[in-house]
Amino acid sequence: MGRDKATLPFLGEPLLARVVRILASAPGIGADAPDVGGVVVVPRPGQELPPLPDGTRVARDEVEGRGPLAGIAAGLRASRADLVFVTTCDVPLLDPRFVDLLFASAGDASLVFPEEGGVANALCAVWRRSALEAVDARLAAGRLRPFAVSEELPTITVPEDRLRAADPELRSLRDCDTPEAYEAALRDAAPLVCVEFYDVARLRAGRARVDVAAATLGEAVARAADVAPGLVGEVVVAGALSPHFRANLNGARFVADAELRLSPGDSVLLLSAQSGG
Amino acid sequence: MTYARAVNEPRHGGWHGSALAADVSSGTSERVPIGRDVLRRFIGGAGLGAWLLARHGDPAGDPLAPDAPFVVSLSPLVGTPLTTSAKFAVVAKSPLTHRFCDALSSDRFAIELKGAGIDALVVRGRCAEWSVLVVEPGGARLIPAGDLAGLPSAEAERRLLARFPQHRFFGIGPAGENGVLFATVSGDGRHAGRGGLGAVLGSKRLKGILARGGVPTPLADAGAALALAKDLSARSLGPATAKYREIGTVANLLLMNRLGALPARNFSERSIDGAESLSAESLRAAAASVGPVVRKHCASCTIGCEHVFPRAGGKDGVRMEYEGLFALGPLCGITDREVVVDAAGLCDDLGLDVISAGGTIAFAMECAQHGLLPGGPRFGDGAALLALLRDIADRRGVGALLADGSRRAAERLGPAAEPFAMHVKGLELPGYDPRALRTMGLGLAVSHRGADHNRSGAYEADFAGSPEGDDAAGAAAAASEVRSAILDSLILCKFLRGVFTDLPAEGAAMLAAVTGEPFTAASLREAGERTVAARKLWNDRAGWTPAEDTLPERLLGRTPGEGLGRASLDRRIAAYRRAHGWDERGSVPAPRVAALQLDDLFPAPDEVAR
Ligand code: SF4
Numbered sequence: 001m002g003r004d005k006a007t008l009p010f011l012g013e014p015l016l017a018r019v020v021r022i023l024a025s026a027p028g029i030g031a032d033a034p035d036v037g038g039v040v041v042v043p044r045p046g047q048e049l050p051p052l053p054d055g056t057r058v059a060r061d062e063v064e065g066r067g068p069l070a071g072i073a074a075g076l077r078a079s080r081a082d083l084v085f086v087t088t089c090d091v092p093l094l095d096p097r098f099v100d101l102l103f104a105s106a107g108d109a110s111l112v113f114p115e116e117g118g119v120a121n122a123l124c125a126v127w128r129r130s131a132l133e134a135v136d137a138r139l140a141a142g143r144l145r146p147f148a149v150s151e152e153l154p155t156i157t158v159p160e161d162r163l164r165a166a167d168p169e170l171r172s173l174r175d176c177d178t179p180e181a182y183e184a185a186l187r188d189a190a191p192l193v194c195v196e197f198y199d200v201a202r203l204r205a206g207r208a209r210v211d212v213a214a215a216t217l218g219e220a221v222a223r224a225a226d227v228a229p230g231l232v233g234e235v236v237v238a239g240a241l242s243p244h245f246r247a248n249l250n251g252a253r254f255v256a257d258a259e260l261r262l263s264p265g266d267s268v269l270l271l272s273a274q275s276g277g
Numbered sequence: 278m279t280y281a282r283a284v285n286e287p288r289h290g291g292w293h294g295s296a297l298a299a300d301v302s303s304g305t306s307e308r309v310p311i312g313r314d315v316l317r318r319f320i321g322g323a324g325l326g327a328w329l330l331a332r333h334g335d336p337a338g339d340p341l342a343p344d345a346p347f348v349v350s351l352s353p354l355v356g357t358p359l360t361t362s363a364k365f366a367v368v369a370k371s372p373l374t375h376r377f378c379d380a381l382s383s384d385r386f387a388i389e390l391k392g393a394g395i396d397a398l399v400v401r402g403r404c405a406e407w408s409v410l411v412v413e414p415g416g417a418r419l420i421p422a423g424d425l426a427g428l429p430s431a432e433a434e435r436r437l438l439a440r441f442p443q444h445r446f447f448g449i450g451p452a453g454e455n456g457v458l459f460a461t462v463s464g465d466g467r468h469a470g471r472g473g474l475g476a477v478l479g480s481k482r483l484k485g486i487l488a489r490g491g492v493p494t495p496l497a498d499a500g501a502a503l504a505l506a507k508d509l510s511a512r513s514l515g516p517a518t519a520k521y522r523e524i525g526t527v528a529n530l531l532l533m534n535r536l537g538a539l540p541a542r543n544f545s546e547r548s549i550d551g552a553e554s555l556s557a558e559s560l561r562a563a564a565a566s567v568g569p570v571v572r573k574h575c576a577s578c579t580i581g582c583e584h585v586f587p588r589a590g591g592k593d594g595v596r597m598e599y600e601g602l603f604a605l606g607p608l609c610g611i612t613d614r615e616v617v618v619d620a621a622g623l624c625d626d627l628g629l630d631v632i633s634a635g636g637t638i639a640f641a642m643e644c645a646q647h648g649l650l651p652g653g654p655r656f657g658d659g660a661a662l663l664a665l666l667r668d669i670a671d672r673r674g675v676g677a678l679l680a681d682g683s684r685r686a687a688e689r690l691g692p693a694a695e696p697f698a699m700h701v702k703g704l705e706l707p708g709y710d711p712r713a714l715r716t717m718g719l720g721l722a723v724s725h726r727g728a729d730h731n732r733s734g735a736y737e738a739d740f741a742g743s744p745e746g747d748d749a750a751g752a753a754a755a756a757s758e759v760r761s762a763i764l765d766s767l768i769l770c771k772f773l774r775g776v777f778t779d780l781p782a783e784g785a786a787m788l789a790a791v792t793g794e795p796f797t798a799a800s801l802r803e804a805g806e807r808t809v810a811a812r813k814l815w816n817d818r819a820g821w822t823p824a825e826d827t828l829p830e831r832l833l834g835r836t837p838g839e840g841l842g843r844a845s846l847d848r849r850i851a852a853y854r855r856a857h858g859w860d861e862r863g864s865v866p867a868p869r870v871a872a873l874q875l876d877d878l879f880p881a882p883d884e885v886a887r
Contacts, residue, residue, distance in 0.1 A: 196535070198528070198531060198532040198535070199520045199524055199528035199529075199532065199557075200516075200519045200520050200523065200524065200528075202558075203523060203524065234516055234519070242516065244515075244516040244517055244519075244775065246740050246741070248536065251535045251536050251537060253742070253743070254739065254740055254741065254742040254743065255742065256741075256742055269532075269535060269536075271532055271740075272519070272520040272528075273517070273740065273741075273775060274517060274518070274520050274521070274772070274774070274775045275520075275529065275532060275736070275740045276529070276709070276730060276734055276736045276737065276740075277526045277529060277598065277599050277600055277707070277708070277730060277731075
């Protein structure tokens with residue numbers, strides 16, 4: 001790309017910040033799992049980071065030239081979770097449902113790699129924290145290929161057809177290695193919007209807000225229900241907002257059209273239709 | 278007091294067919310028949326109350342004169358198994374607005390009063406000493422109540438029910454006794470809050486009314502009524518009432534803050550920093566260290582919207598509602614949770630309408646800020662708020678000025694203070710800023726009671742996506758008044774409103790089953806329109822002028838786009854009047870009066886002269 005990908009502007013924010021926000025909205029990582037400690041960013045030695053969402057933790061690996069496996073080690077060491085989703089910063093179309101599927105596929109395995117076109121991917125994958133011992137040993141031995149860790153630890157590869165159930169176009173695996181790929185991702189990306197919950201919606205969601213990637217009001221409602229499944233059946237019925245609830249855009253106007261286009265940074269408020277006294 | 282012999286009227290299902298008229302000056306009472314045609318046309322509650330006030334009250338009279346009627350109007354559904362039906366309307370001329378006022382309340386008092394074999398109680402006169410009016414199936418009598426004077430209504434209730442355990446009480450606190458123009462009447466902690474009807478009861482030297490019934494509500498078709506009741510109960514537990522059941526109206530505060538619809542610092546702002554500390558979640562979290570938040574129900578209610586928050590230090594728990602939270606909190610620039618909860622508890626004890634109390638004190642705070650009320654309270658001063666509430670109830674110091682509400686206080690402080698009096702027709706505004714909720718703004722401007730969110734639910738149109746254009750907004754506000762009049766005449770709780778898909782049709786089916794009368798959706802809708810028009814006609818005779826259908830200047834917005842603006846509000850008011858079938862000036866034309874069968878109550882002036 002010719003420049004640091006972490007700081008590439010993407011729909012109004014740095015690419016890294018977008019990926020962090022998407023991860024923070026995934027079940028088991030963000031506000032619904034406070035014990036996990038949120039998202040950990042591991043910069044390259046000497047790398048300057050763009051502004052990141054509140055609550056993001058940074059773990060440093062100051063040894064030069066050891067590549068992504070050293071970053072994975074620093075991340076695993078800093079994480080408080082048993083299962084850790086590992087990704088590079090240049091996957092702006094990452095889908096929280098894809099992340100969730102990999103977590104759900106782990107069973108007893110130490111590594112969960114998605115597979116596309118017959119190739120397993122270790123850098124958009126789930127790593128068990130207990131893999132750290134093996135990773136450190138390999139780093140010490142100068143064996144730096146992340147994928148090769150799977151040779152000595154129980155590994156599951158999730159086949160493409162299963163992945164597509166969560167992410168039909170496997171957009172989660174699209175990186176921005178070239179200017180063309182970056183431009184294409186910009187064209188295909190849904191803006192990140194904030195869904196805020198009020199009254200009964202907040203009770204059911206179990207949180208005050210969530211960031212989701214959604215191009216339309218209908219998508220925002222559906223994505224919010226993916227992240228906060230307590231909404232399903234009462235606030236969100238058959239993927240759409242129940243008639244007993246209302247949506248408001250940016251606190252400024254009430255909206256109902258599921259096809260309404262959203263812009264980056266929009267806030268969608270979900271609230272009970274019985275909003276008076 | 279002597280008992281009058283009951284007039285033998287044929288009973289209809291639902292209704293008993295009579296009102297009890299009590300003259301507390303002479304200590305007499307008599308049962309007055311109410312014809313079937315009247316009951317059919319006005320149903321009960323707010324509708325029947327409008328008819329009774331028009332029959333017995335002088336619109337131009339002094340609301341605090343002995344002769345001014347204080348009406349308690351029941352409904353055909355009281356005493357039936359229909360959920361939320363244990364309600365009644367208190368109807369009188371408001372001493373605060375000098376306009377028609379109907380305030381609703383609920384609980385066993387409604388069932389007991391109806392069980393006395395009446396559909397309404399009309400009280401006139403003035404007792405020689407503080408008394409309680411006792412209404413029973415045999416008639417009415419007065420008992421002395423000098424020992425209860427000065428007590429909170431709830432304490433008077435406790436003492437009376439210890440002596441009369443079968444009765445239920447509805448009465449006033451110190452504010453009503455002292456003629457505070459926004460005093461409430463309450464029973465079991467539920468207030469008929471707005472418009473100062475507590476002062477009307479106080480002017481009669483009545484601490485309250487004790488009722489004991491026993492006469493069951495006849496059901497014309499018990500099987501059908503039970504089936505409808507069962508269905509309504511089941512639906513009352515669905516998603517349309519979840520907010521009220523699980524959180525209560527305090528849930529509104531954060532949302533209104535986010536929408537820029539939360540009146541703060543006397544409407545000089547539309548949101549407040551620190552609103553989180555008054556959120557439903559914060560209130561619950563703070564209460565958790567003291568004890569559980571207790572959910573309470575009115576009698577005959579399956580919803581149970583009341584959430585009583587415990588307080589430390591042995592103080593009684595307080596039912597917190599959004600209106601008290603906003604008016605005693607952000608409106609006065611206060612976000613200290615403990616102060617706001619204590620202030621709400623104090624208003625309950627003193628018998629003060631929380632909205633007018635908060636609104637009037639916020640007015641005083643802004644006047645003090647501008648040097649118009651030297652030594653007056655400052656925004657954010659919780660101690661001053663608590664002290665002023667007591668002073669208002671006792672009419673002491675600045676409290677004496679504020680006890681008459683913000684409009685009169687502004688008149689006394691001079692023209693510079695008037696822009697800070699946030700009222701419509703003298704009634705302080707509720708917690709829905711018209712700059713953000715503009716259909717609601719129209720509803721507040723035109724309501725017969727003054728700035729009122731209970732007789733018009735126009736905010737529902739805003740929450741559904743504000744109607745486009747003046748005509749649509751006018752039609753929405755008019756329709757909302759009719760719908761509210763239907764609910765308030767049946768009477769069913771407004772918190773059930775989201776349960777109905779077709780209120781007129783469903784309400785008509787309930788009325789038909791209970792009364793045996795052939796109600797239809799059309800006849801019930803017309804009854805709602807009739808009630809709205811009757812209140813308007815009454816107000817006309819009380820001196821209403823078109824100019825009073827307005828909003829305070831500040832709420833029209835300083836810049837185009839910030840609020841409705843004068844011209845746009847006027848266009849919407851015109852559209853609202855058209856939607857009701859009224860003339861441009863807002864009067865109900867004679868053909869419309871006749872079509873609504875109101876000409877017997879409100880004959881044209883030339884007919885009166887003849
Ligand atoms: S919903 Fe609330 S106010 Fe309405 S009847 Fe039930 S408890 Fe009373």
